[in-house]
Amino acid sequence: MNRIYFDNAATTALDPLVLEAMMPYLTQHFGNPSSIYSYGRETRMAIENARKTVAKLLNAHPAEICFTSGGTESSNTAITAAVRDLGCKHIISSVIEHHATTHTVEHLHRKGEAALSYVNLLSNGHVNLAHLEELLSNSTVKCLVTLMHANNEIGNMIDLHEVGNLCKKYNAIFHSDTVQTVGHFPFDLRNTPVHFITGAGHKFHGPKGIGILYINENVKINPFVHGGSQERNMRAGTENLYGIIGFAKALDLATENHEKESAYIKELKLYMMAQLQQHINKVTFNGDVLNRSLYAVLSASFPKTEKSEMILFNLDINNICASGGSACTSGADQGSHVIRAINNNPNQVTVRFSFSKQNTKEEIDYVVEKLQSLI
Numbered sequence: 001m002n003r004i005y006f007d008n009a010a011t012t013a014l015d016p017l018v019l020e021a022m023m024p025y026l027t028q029h030f031g032n033p034s035s036i037y038s039y040g041r042e043t044r045m046a047i048e049n050a051r052k053t054v055a056k057l058l059n060a061h062p063a064e065i066c067f068t069s070g071g072t073e074s075s076n077t078a079i080t081a082a083v084r085d086l087g088c089k090h091i092i093s094s095v096i097e098h099h100a101t102t103h104t105v106e107h108l109h110r111k112g113e114a115a116l117s118y119v120n121l122l123s124n125g126h127v128n129l130a131h132l133e134e135l136l137s138n139s140t141v142k143c144l145v146t147l148m149h150a151n152n153e154i155g156n157m158i159d160l161h162e163v164g165n166l167c168k169k170y171n172a173i174f175h176s177d178t179v180q181t182v183g184h185f186p187f188d189l190r191n192t193p194v195h196f197i198t199g200a201g202h203k204f205h206g207p208k209g210i211g212i213l214y215i216n217e218n219v220k221i222n223p224f225v226h227g228g229s230q231e232r233n234m235r236a237g238t239e240n241l242y243g244i245i246g247f248a249k250a251l252d253l254a255t256e257n258h259e260k261e262s263a264y265i266k267e268l269k270l271y272m273m274a275q276l277q278q279h280i281n282k283v284t285f286n287g288d289v290l291n292r293s294l295y296a297v298l299s300a301s302f303p304k305t306e307k308s309e310m311i312l313f314n315l316d317i318n319n320i321c322a323s324g325g326s327a328c329t330s331g332a333d334q335g336s337h338v339i340r341a342i343n344n345n346p347n348q349v350t351v352r353f354s355f356s357k358q359n360t361k362e363e364i365d366y367v368v369e370k371l372q373s374l375i
Contacts, residue, residue, distance in 0.1 A: 014206070053251070075146075086173050182199030286339065
């Protein structure tokens with residue numbers, strides 16, 4: 001058995017068709033897009049065509065799409081701009097956000113730039129919308145609400161329209177970390193009440209080091225990175241040309257094959273869930289697994305035994321790649337802030353399995369068999 005890769009929420013393999021689209025820009029089309037001669041003009045055009053492609057696929061205007069180095073930079077930019085440029089003096093977030101959000105809001109709060117509140121979570125890991133409304137209605141200053149579309153560890157999803165409309169009602173700015181959903185779900189940004197969303201190419205078989213920040217046309221912010229007029233004065237620095245080409249191609253492929261691939265991946269998730277329930281005693285699942293949840297992510301908790309404590313290490317020895325997420329904090333494993341928030345059980349070890357179009361049921365059978373011997 002070759003390596004089994006069940007950590008697609010961390011990163012995905014580059015699609016060969018994406019590499020093919022990128023190759024000419026790694027070889028003959030090497031001009032700096034800011035140069036005025038033909039080499040520069042052809043790469044400038046390639047970037048603007050990629051921007052149009054991405055905008056069309058997300059139903060946004062090309063001017064609303066800014067290319068960045070990835071989801072982390074995009075979230076940092078949006079959150080910081082909301083506080084410094086858009087006058088948000090109160091940030092409302094949750095304790096289960098990605099660290100790109102959590103660390104940014106904590107930093108701004110520590111610097112005294114904004115008050116910070118965390119919305120309560122329901123027992124299934126979803127955001128308590130009644131509490132969100134309470135926080136918004138009680139705030140005497142302008143708010144920024146930053147809540148992720150889909151959680152990267154447990155897969156729980158918020159309803160962007162529901163949260164966006166609440167923000168609208170209280171004149172709040174809404175940023176959503178959509179890194180786990182861009183390339184996995186269709187977006188219609190012209191008809192979605194959101195000011196900022198983020199994307200990262202490597203989550204849907206595109207290259208690493210390239211992302212997008214969608215900035216709604218009604219919002220005017222200052223650049224986060226200074227020193228050049230690239231990205232329509234929004235982000236200085238020579239563009240990641242082949243990354244941008246790869247991002248657009250990967251998003252195009254993901255959108256085109258969405259129905260077929262998402263159905264296939266969801267089937268894998270449900271199959272693994274059933275197999276684990278059948279073969280492993282006392283297995284439990286985290287989050288709202290069967291309802292409002294990412295079809296590619298399954299977070300499972302196993303009883304803690306002497307054998308299962310080293311579960312990730314032992315999976316790795318057996319050529320199986322999955323990621324952790326237990327509540328415990330031991331040695332190098334800091335544990336997971338997400339699992340601690342929703343399932344703080346020290347007698348369980350948690351593993352996140354995340355799937356892609358390249359996985360198979362045979363791989364799941366092999367992993368479940370190995371897990372039986374490890375628990």
